[in-house]
Amino acid sequence: MMVHFITQNDILIFRLPHGCLQGDNDLFRFIANQSDLPSETASIQFDFEQIDYINSLGVAELISIFRYLQRKYHQDIEFNLISVSAEIQKLFKIVEMDQFFRIQPNL
Amino acid sequence: MKDKISISKGNLLSYRTEIKSNFSDKDIVIDEIRSFLFSNSVFIQLDAFEYRLVLDETISNAIEHGNRFSSTKKVVIKVIVREDIVEINVKDEGIGFEFEDVFLDFSASTVRRRGRGLKIIKKFAKIQWNAIGNEINLTLERT
Numbered sequence: 001m002m003v004h005f006i007t008q009n010d011i012l013i014f015r016l017p018h019g020c021l022q023g024d025n026d027l028f029r030f031i032a033n034q035s036d037l038p039s040e041t042a043s044i045q046f047d048f049e050q051i052d053y054i055n056s057l058g059v060a061e062l063i064s065i066f067r068y069l070q071r072k073y074h075q076d077i078e079f080n081l082i083s084v085s086a087e088i089q090k091l092f093k094i095v096e097m098d099q100f101f102r103i104q105p106n107l
Numbered sequence: 108m109k110d111k112i113s114i115s116k117g118n119l120l121s122y123r124t125e126i127k128s129n130f131s132d133k134d135i136v137i138d139e140i141r142s143f144l145f146s147n148s149v150f151i152q153l154d155a156f157e158y159r160l161v162l163d164e165t166i167s168n169a170i171e172h173g174n175r176f177s178s179t180k181k182v183v184i185k186v187i188v189r190e191d192i193v194e195i196n197v198k199d200e201g202i203g204f205e206f207e208d209v210f211l212d213f214s215a216s217t218v219r220r221r222g223r224g225l226k227i228i229k230k231f232a233k234i235q236w237n238a239i240g241n242e243i244n245l246t247l248e249r250t
Binding site: 055 | 130163
């Protein structure tokens with residue numbers, strides 16, 4: 001999985017590639033193996049613009065990433081999922097993902 | 108995958124297939140069932156995303172939690188088209204589970220993960236398990 005990350009001021013942004021998140025842990029591995037992530041950041045964004053499908057295993061992977069990054073940075077780090085499609089928002093609502101992430105629609 | 112059957116008996120259409128306990132055939136069978144329904148002009152009250160999600164979660168549960176990815180165990184998927192509904196039956200070769208507990212106790216991570224998938228399935232389909240919980244029947248309304 002080719003994931004790009006950039007930093008804008010104190011925001012760390014991961015741009016997810018086109019495709020699906022189905023819990024194969026590629027995304028988790030990519031993030032856990034990055035040695036050049038900034039040492040400090042105020043918030044983290046995942047850009048979902050290119051993601052067209054996610055299932056409950058993908059949701060579980062996102063939560064694992066969230067917990068990993070909480071440990072790496074701090075417990076109160078802000079976590080945003082941006083450019084989320086209407087279908088994926090519907091799924092996130094069913095599984096109550098808003099308790100972990102702030103979810104912003106695809107405008 | 109093997110044993111694909113597509114038959115018509117009077118007004119009853121049915122489809123059967125079985126897959127190994129890994130995720131590689133899952134998307135194929137989901138697409139095949141969609142093609143089977145579409146080619147027989149059978150439409151359900153779910154959009155493409157919802158349809159994929161409910162089948163994905165059901166089959167994934169059978170592979171992961173039912174058969175525990177065992178190479179010797181299969182998942183059997185049957186589709187029956189009735190006048191107003193489509194029934195999708197997914198059976199694994201696992202020992203089953205106490206399905207009522209999944210919605211009550213979210214303390215264990217496995218239960219949480221399985222519960223999340225079942226919550227999705229329940230949102231889009233009426234569901235019924237057999238007595239031991241290794242066979243689930245989904246009822247989807249036709250349009």
